[in-house]
Amino acid sequence: MPSQFECFQDGCSFMVRADTDDEVVHLVQEHAQYAHDLSIDAETVEAEIERT
Ligand SMILES: [Zn+2]
Incomplete structure (x- = not known):
């Protein structure tokens, strides 16, 4: 399952x-x-990751 992140x-x-x-x-x-x-710490990124 790919993970996706858009810059905030x-x-x-x-x-x-x-x-x-x-x-x-x-x-x-x-x-x-x-x-x-x-x-930014890893937890912040992980919280915002979208799983598509
Ligand atoms: Zn950016």
């Missing part, structure tokens, strides 16, 4: 999709760091 920042169209939550969390954390200079 206004004006950001980043969206990631992967086979596992772990992968999504990792990619989102990297994106948040580089694109927004934010660090």
Whole structure:
């Protein structure tokens, strides 16, 4: 079951999709760091993951 996450920042169209939550969390954390200079914890990402 793929997991999907859309960035919560206004004006950001980043969206990631992967086979596992772990992968999504990792990619989102990297994106948040580089694109927004934010660090978000894994639980926050996991809570927002959509399972499609
Ligand atoms: Zn973003």
